[in-house]
Amino acid sequence: MNKLIELKGISKSYDGETVLNHIDLDIHDHEFVTLLGPSGCGKTTTLRIIGGFVTPDEGDVIFDGARINDLPPYKRHVNTVFQKYALFPHLNVYENIAFALRLARLPEAEISRRVKEMLELVALSGFERKNVNLLSGGQQQRVAIARALINKPRVLLLDEPLGALDLKLRKDMQNELKKIQTQTGITFIYVTHDQEEALSMSDTVVVMQNGVIQQIGSPTDIYNEPINAFVADFIGESNILEGVMLEDKLVSISGQTFTCLDGGFEKNQPVDVVVRPEDVDVVKPEEGMLRGTVSSVTFKGVHYEIIVDIGGFKWMIQTTDYVAPDAQIGLYIEPDAIHVMNKSEFSGQFGDYSSFSDEMDDISNPDATEEE
Amino acid sequence: MKILSRVYMALIFLFLYAPLIIMVLFSFNEANSLSNFTGFSLKWYEELFQSEEVLDVLYNTLILALLSSLIATVIGTAAAVGIEKMRTRWLKSTVNTISNMPMMNPDIVTGISMALLFAFAMKLFNMESIFGFWTVLIAHVTFNLPYVILSVVPKIRQMDRYLPEAALDLGCTPLQSFFKVELPAILPGVLSGFVMAITLSLDDFVISYFNTDGDFQTLPIYIFGMTKRTVTPDIYSLSTLLFAGVLLMLILSNLLQSHAEKKEQQRANAMRRQARRKTEGGRK
Amino acid sequence: MVIQKEKMNKKRSFLRTAAAYPHMVWSALFIVAPLIFVLYYALTTEDANGNFQFSWSNITALAGENYLPVFFRSICFAIVATAICLLLAYPLAYFLSKCKVSSQRMLIMLVMLPMWMNLLIRTYSWMNILETNGLINNLLTTLGLPNAKLLGNGAAVVLGMVYNFLPYMIMPIYTVMSKIDPRYLEAAADLGCNGRQTMLRVVFPLSVSGIISGITMVFVPSVSTFYISQKMGNGRFEMIGDTIERQFMSNYDYHMGATLSLVLMVLIIICLAVMNRFGEEDGGVLV
Numbered sequence: 001m002n003k004l005i006e007l008k009g010i011s012k013s014y015d016g017e018t019v020l021n022h023i024d025l026d027i028h029d030h031e032f033v034t035l036l037g038p039s040g041c042g043k044t045t046t047l048r049i050i051g052g053f054v055t056p057d058e059g060d061v062i063f064d065g066a067r068i069n070d071l072p073p074y075k076r077h078v079n080t081v082f083q084k085y086a087l088f089p090h091l092n093v094y095e096n097i098a099f100a101l102r103l104a105r106l107p108e109a110e111i112s113r114r115v116k117e118m119l120e121l122v123a124l125s126g127f128e129r130k131n132v133n134l135l136s137g138g139q140q141q142r143v144a145i146a147r148a149l150i151n152k153p154r155v156l157l158l159d160e161p162l163g164a165l166d167l168k169l170r171k172d173m174q175n176e177l178k179k180i181q182t183q184t185g186i187t188f189i190y191v192t193h194d195q196e197e198a199l200s201m202s203d204t205v206v207v208m209q210n211g212v213i214q215q216i217g218s219p220t221d222i223y224n225e226p227i228n229a230f231v232a233d234f235i236g237e238s239n240i241l242e243g244v245m246l247e248d249k250l251v252s253i254s255g256q257t258f259t260c261l262d263g264g265f266e267k268n269q270p271v272d273v274v275v276r277p278e279d280v281d282v283v284k285p286e287e288g289m290l291r292g293t294v295s296s297v298t299f300k301g302v303h304y305e306i307i308v309d310i311g312g313f314k315w316m317i318q319t320t321d322y323v324a325p326d327a328q329i330g331l332y333i334e335p336d337a338i339h340v341m342n343k344s345e346f347s348g349q350f351g352d353y354s355s356f357s358d359e360m361d362d363i364s365n366p367d368a369t370e371e372e
Numbered sequence: 373m374k375i376l377s378r379v380y381m382a383l384i385f386l387f388l389y390a391p392l393i394i395m396v397l398f399s400f401n402e403a404n405s406l407s408n409f410t411g412f413s414l415k416w417y418e419e420l421f422q423s424e425e426v427l428d429v430l431y432n433t434l435i436l437a438l439l440s441s442l443i444a445t446v447i448g449t450a451a452a453v454g455i456e457k458m459r460t461r462w463l464k465s466t467v468n469t470i471s472n473m474p475m476m477n478p479d480i481v482t483g484i485s486m487a488l489l490f491a492f493a494m495k496l497f498n499m500e501s502i503f504g505f506w507t508v509l510i511a512h513v514t515f516n517l518p519y520v521i522l523s524v525v526p527k528i529r530q531m532d533r534y535l536p537e538a539a540l541d542l543g544c545t546p547l548q549s550f551f552k553v554e555l556p557a558i559l560p561g562v563l564s565g566f567v568m569a570i571t572l573s574l575d576d577f578v579i580s581y582f583n584t585d586g587d588f589q590t591l592p593i594y595i596f597g598m599t600k601r602t603v604t605p606d607i608y609s610l611s612t613l614l615f616a617g618v619l620l621m622l623i624l625s626n627l628l629q630s631h632a633e634k635k636e637q638q639r640a641n642a643m644r645r646q647a648r649r650k651t652e653g654g655r656k
Numbered sequence: 657m658v659i660q661k662e663k664m665n666k667k668r669s670f671l672r673t674a675a676a677y678p679h680m681v682w683s684a685l686f687i688v689a690p691l692i693f694v695l696y697y698a699l700t701t702e703d704a705n706g707n708f709q710f711s712w713s714n715i716t717a718l719a720g721e722n723y724l725p726v727f728f729r730s731i732c733f734a735i736v737a738t739a740i741c742l743l744l745a746y747p748l749a750y751f752l753s754k755c756k757v758s759s760q761r762m763l764i765m766l767v768m769l770p771m772w773m774n775l776l777i778r779t780y781s782w783m784n785i786l787e788t789n790g791l792i793n794n795l796l797t798t799l800g801l802p803n804a805k806l807l808g809n810g811a812a813v814v815l816g817m818v819y820n821f822l823p824y825m826i827m828p829i830y831t832v833m834s835k836i837d838p839r840y841l842e843a844a845a846d847l848g849c850n851g852r853q854t855m856l857r858v859v860f861p862l863s864v865s866g867i868i869s870g871i872t873m874v875f876v877p878s879v880s881t882f883y884i885s886q887k888m889g890n891g892r893f894e895m896i897g898d899t900i901e902r903q904f905m906s907n908y909d910y911h912m913g914a915t916l917s918l919v920l921m922v923l924i925i926i927c928l929a930v931m932n933r934f935g936e937e938d939g940g941v942l943v
Contacts, residue, residue, distance in 0.1 A: 053842050073845040080846045086839035090861040099857075100847040151847065377751040381763075384748050388770045388822070391781030394791065395773070398784075406784045407791055447678050454676025467676065470683045473691070478880030478924065480897050484904065484917045485690030488697050491910060495706075514686045517679065546672075575774055577883075582904060595776050599887070603780070611777040618772040626765070 004029045004154060004187055005050060010059035012045055019045045021211040022059070027155075027189060032181050034190045034198040037208035038234070043191045044083075044159060046208070050189060051080050051157050064154070079148035080157040084164055085140045087132040093119075093143050094128040100151040118146040121180060138169045145180065155187045162197065174201055195235045199223060207231050209346075228344035232274040239280075239315045240350050243273040243340065251340055254311055256289060258333060262340040272341045277305070277318040279337030288330015294323050307353050314352040392615075399608035406605060416609040426594070426610065433574060433591040436505070440512035441569035447513070448520030449562050453550070455521070456528045474515040475522075483582035486511050490583065503585040511583045512573045519572060520565035527561030528554075560632040567625035571618050694921070697914030714915035723899065727919070730895040733810070733885070734878035737817035738825075741874045742867065744818070745825035749866070750859070752826075753833040764830065771823050779816055779887050786812060786888075808890035816888035817878045824873040832866030833859070868931050876924055896920055 005027040012020040020042045027033050035043035048054040049061060052073035061069050068076060079100075087096050095102075097118055101111045119125045122142035127135075132143060141161060148156055161177070162170045178201050181188045192198055198205050199219040207214045207222060207230075215227040226232035229240050243253040248263035253273050265271060285291050292310035299305075303318045308329065315331070323329055402411035420426050451471070458464040474482045486507070494502040535557060539549035555562070577592035584593065591614055598607045698715070700708040717723065752763055770778065785791045786806035793803045806812060836859065844854040882897030891898075896916060903913035 051842075051846060053845075072850075073842070074848045074850055078846075080843070082839050082843055082846075084839075086837065086843040088840060088843070088858060088862075090864075099844075103848045103853060103857075147847065377747075377754070380747060381751055384744065384822075385766060387819070388767070391778050391785065391819070392770055392773055394784060395777060395781045407787075407789050407794055447682060450675040451679030454673045454679070457672035458676070467680060467683070470687055471679065473687050476876075476924075476928070478876055478897075478920060480880050480882065480900055481694070481917045481921050481924075482690075484900065484913060485694045486686060487904065488693040488910060488914055489686070489690040492693055492696075510686060514682070517682070521679075571772060575772065577774065577776055592774050592776060595774060596883075599776060599780050607777070607780070611774060615773050615777075619769070622765075622769075622772060 002029055003027070004031075004064060005189075006060075006062040007046070007049070008060045008062065010046070010049060010056045010061070012042075012049065012054065012056050012058075019211050020049075020056070023211075023213055025206060025213065025216070027187060029154075030185050030187060032178070032188045032190065032201060032203045033206060034192060034202040034204070035206045035208060036192060036195060036198040036234075037214075038193055041208040042211040043193075043206075043208050047080075047157050047159055047189060047191050050155070051078055052076050077154040078157060079151055079153040079155075080159065081141075081144045081148050081161045083159045083161075085144040085161075087140055087143055087147070089133055091132070092128070093124065093130045093132055093135070096132055096143055097146045097150055099147060104151075114150055115146075118150050121149070121183070122146045123176075137165050138173065141165065141173060145177075149180075149184065149186070153186065155189060156181075158188060158190045160191055160193070162192070162194075170197070177201065199235070207234065209234075225339060226274060226341065228341055228346055229272050229274075229348075229350050230344070230346040232272075232339075232341065233346075233350040237277045237316055237318075239275045239277065239352070241273045241275070241313065242348075243271050245269045245271050245340060249335075251338065254290060254313065258289065258338055259335040260338040260340055261335055262338075265340070265342075270343055272343060272347050274339045274341060275315075275333060275337055277316045278303075279333065280315070280317045280319075281332040281334075282306075282317065282319045282321060282323060283330045283332045285328045285330040288332055290331045290333075291328065292331070294325050294327045294329060297323060297325050314354040316353045395608045395615075396612050398605050399612045401605050404604055406603065406608070416604070416606040417613075419606055420609055420613070429589050429591055429594045432505075432589060436509060436512060436590060437570045437573040440509055440516055440573050441566050443509075444513045444516035444520050444569050445562060445566040448517050448565060449524050449558075451517070452521045452524035452528055453554070456525060471518050471521060473518075475518045479515075479576075479578035480582075482515060483511070483579040486514065486579070487582040501585055503583060504588040507583045508580050508588060508590070511579050512576065515576070515579060516569035516572055519568050520562075523565035523568060524558055524561040527558040531557045560628060563628050564625050567621050567628070571621045574614065574618055574621075691921075694914045694918055697911050698918045701911055714911055717912065718915065718919060723916070726894055726896055726899050727923075729893060730879050730897075731923075733813060733817065733893070733895065734875050737814050737821070737878045738871055738874045740814065740818050741822050741825040742871065745822060745829055745870065746867070749826050749829035749833050749863075752830050753836075760834065764827075767823050767826050767830075775820055776883060778820060779884055782812075782816060782819060783807060783887055807888065808892060810889070810893060812888040813885050813893050816884040817874075817881065820881075820884060821874045821877055824877070825870040828869040828873065829863060829866040832863045836862050868934060872928055872931050875927060879923065880920055 003026050005025075007023050007025040010020055010023040010025075011018070023042075023046060025046070035046055037043050045054055049056050052068075052071060055069065060067050063076070063078075088099065091099065094115055097115045098111050101114060106114075115128070116125070119127065122145055124139065124142050124146070127139065127143075132140060135143065141164075144161070145156075158177075162173050165173060174197060177188075177190075190198075190201065199222070202219055204216060205219055205222045206216050209230050215222060215231050217225070222231065223235055226235060226238075232238045232240055241253045243251050245251050245262075245265040245268065246257065247267060248265070249260055251258055251260050251262070251271065251273060290310050292308040292315070294306050295309050295314065296307045297304055300318075303320050304322060306317050306319060306323055308315045308317055308331065310331070317331070397409065398406050399416060400412050400414065401409050402413035402415070403409075451467075455464060455467055458467070477485075487503075490502050490507050493499075531554065535553055536546075536549050539553040540546065544552060575592070576590075577596060580590050581593055581596065584590075589597070591610065595607060595610065696708075699710060699712070701711045701713060703709055718727075752760060752767075755763060783790070787793070788803065788805070788807070790806070792806060796803055840858055840862065841854055844858045849857060879895075880897050882895065882901045885893050885895045885898055896919070900913050900916045900920070903909045903916065
């Protein structure tokens with residue numbers, strides 16, 4: 001796969017506030033790349049730089065080998081599915097999709113053929129004459145995708161395209177988007193703050209925070225081998241503990257020594273250790289490597305989510321077996337469940353689950369959708 | 373493009389302001405001329421304030437503006453509350469259409485239609501003359517009403533619709549709930565409607581013109597009379613004063629509005645900050 | 657309990673609607689009734705004893721040479737003034753909407769401000785600028801150029817209208833334009849529009865509703881004005897408004913005056929209806 005887009009040393013700041021800080025990113029042909037991060041991390045700005053709506057202060061945007069920093073959006077082989085779609089309210093479905101072709105003054109017959117093709121691709125045949133303002137969110141979404149794809153762009157940029165949809169529809173559209181990407185072979189650059197979406201759809205995930213790329217990798221890499229405490233915390237649930245690397249494959253956490261698979265650290269180097277909640281086995285107290293008291297149990301359908309107090313540190317553990325609150329339990333952790341990371345600027349920011357509750361998630365959601 | 377747009381805007385603004393500048397400038401002219409500026413002087417203003425007739429007219433205009441705006445604000449605010457509550461759709465739209473008529477109709481039609489009504493009443497009751505302060509007052513209230521309603525209705529719609537219910541729940545009678553809870557919430561709209569009404573009333577010529585007799589004059593009518601005779605610069609000084617008055621009202625209403633907006637903004641910011649603090653504290 | 661609550665709710669909403677009653681009475685007395693009187697006066701004449709008699713004579717008189725040219729002239733002048741306003745206002749509104757948000761508010765205030773100067777004075781001030789011994793001619797004389805007759809012609813009347821009603825055109829167009837979501841412009845650029853094409857294919861269609869309301873807001877006062885034409889045209893261009901004023905203030909023929917007002921109303925209702933239809937067609941689905 002050859003490099004289609006290269007971002008080299010891109011920086012951008014607004015009113016003295018740095019939004020992007022020397023970003024380097026390569027995007028390959030036919031790839032599904034997701035820019036993932038919390039609101040304000042710089043992901044949308046990155047996308048808009050590729051689209052041509054924002055000019056970077058520093059650095060180069062290279063498209064197919066040519067520098068395109070100063071190329072206006074209408075001359076780029078890139079199209080965008082906008083946040084909340086930006087469908088033209090004065091045009092119907094057909095005319096919205098045909099917009100780019102009309103600009104190119106293609107013959108009517110070809111326009112009609114290609115619009116029809118697009119409508120089939122997004123499963124909206126028969127909606128040609130509908131008023132776009134009266135469509136449901138999901139339908140508007142499809143029109144927006146069709147409109148952006150009709151010009152056969154090399155790259156499709158998607159800015160939180162599913163943000164306005166409800167959960168069920170999101171899941172359906174995720175599958176559909178992935179299908180469309182495979183069918184058309186177009187490079188997708190997808191911006192989201194939803195880690196689940198990122199993991200399930202992408203070939204490559206780019207995790208961003210504070211205007212800096214934290215980690216680039218496949219979804220499994222990102223999940224299994226997070227590079228620092230921020231990535232570990234942002235992607236999935238994780239218990240992040242302070243530890244000391246005693247020697248290769250031997251790490252000390254909470255006063256206990258564990259065998260792990262990581263190496264290459266210095267002797268007695270302080271590290272961050274990640275243990276995913278689903279990788280911990282609940283055993284009888286006397287069989288456990290760690291012992292603690294269950295402080296809360298929440299039924300989640302597939303599993304129970306329990307918070308266990310071990311020497312003052314609250315672990316989150318997901319288990320399919322019921323455990324009573326206040327029970328004494330033991331924890332057993334396999335060596336491959338332990339992931340050791342270097343200390344970073346984020347170390348210590350993500351503590352244990354002592355004040356965690358679902359309500360907090362709810363409050364954070366509306367904030368998270370209004371991006372930058 | 374940028375330069376072009378700047379130049380264009382400057383030209384249009386020059387066009388819009390040329391007559392105003394001329395007016396203000398010549399109101400300070402020393403000579404009795406509206407085309408040759410000979411020197412700065414306040415004599416036309418002095419003359420203005422020595423003329424009993426002018427002071428009389430000024431008094432008329434202010435009383436009329438205040439009283440008509442006050443009446444229009446009371447009736448209009450109550451009307452806005454009532455109209456918003458109407459459930460019968462045809463009734464609501466009929467009331468709305470009718471109250472907007474003075475806004476849609478040309479002033480001359482509104483003025484004349486009312487003059488006809490008064491003329492007919494005069495004939496009916498065999499009165500000598502009905503035209504004067506009261507007819508002009510009624511006319512002003514009438515054309516002020518739609519503007520008051522228009523500025524109050526959005527505030528009612530913005531108001532949390534559970535607010536009155538909360539008040540009732542806590543023991544307010546409906547009337548108390550209106551004065552203690554709803555009125556403060558829609559007050560910015562009521563005030564800006566009131567100020568708007570004052571400015572319209574101060575400025576109106578056409579409608580007053582058809583609904584008054586020779587005895588009751590407002591400033592615009594007086595000015596109209598002046599432009600029929602040979603004009604001296606005192607007309608400009610009078611207009612400058614009138615303009616200054618309207619300007620003051622506008623600035624006041626703008627201040628009121630931006631003050632209300634700022635408060636709203638602060639509240640929203642505070643809420644957002646609170647929400648953020650909660651999320652950030654979520655996993656410490 | 658539930659029934660009681662229902663009753664209370666009913667009572668409450670009754671009380672609420674009752675708040676609108678004074679206004680409804682006022683509107684009936686001073687908006688509806690006067691309009692009925694316009695119709696009544698238009699369809700009657702007064703005999704020697706001061707009694708009203710039903711008659712079509714006012715209406716038929718409209719078709720005569722006294723009034724027909726006046727209508728025609730008023731409409732022509734209003735159309736020309738409206739068209740010039742649109743041409744001047746559209747670019748201005750666009751430029752305004754592109755200004756920094758912080759300065760927009762100020763600039764809009766500046767557009768509106770002259771409106772608060774009394775119309776009579778604004779017009780009179782123009783007379784001062786244009787008249788034979790006025791400012792422009794004084795300037796011409798100083799420069800050694802021949803004087804020009806700037807007042808008392810059709811152009812002066814149109815200028816007066818354009819000047820007085822231009823802000824009415826700027827405001828609605830600006831309001832609509834400033835509300836156009838910038839994402840639409842980005843989407844247009846994204847799909848291949850250059851600046852001119854974005855203007856033509858996105859900005860213009862989205863601002864049609866503002867243009868429509870601007871046109872009605874300028875046309876209505878232009879067609880019904882009476883002061884501007886008298887002063888700027890030196891009384892040479894009688895318009896509907898002038899005729900109505902004359903009927904009321906010097907001829908004391910209220911019946912003919914009412915008939916003319918009725919015509920003006922009908923004219924304006926037709927204009928509004930046409931504009932609304934036009935607006936609907938454009939605001940809806942363009943095929």
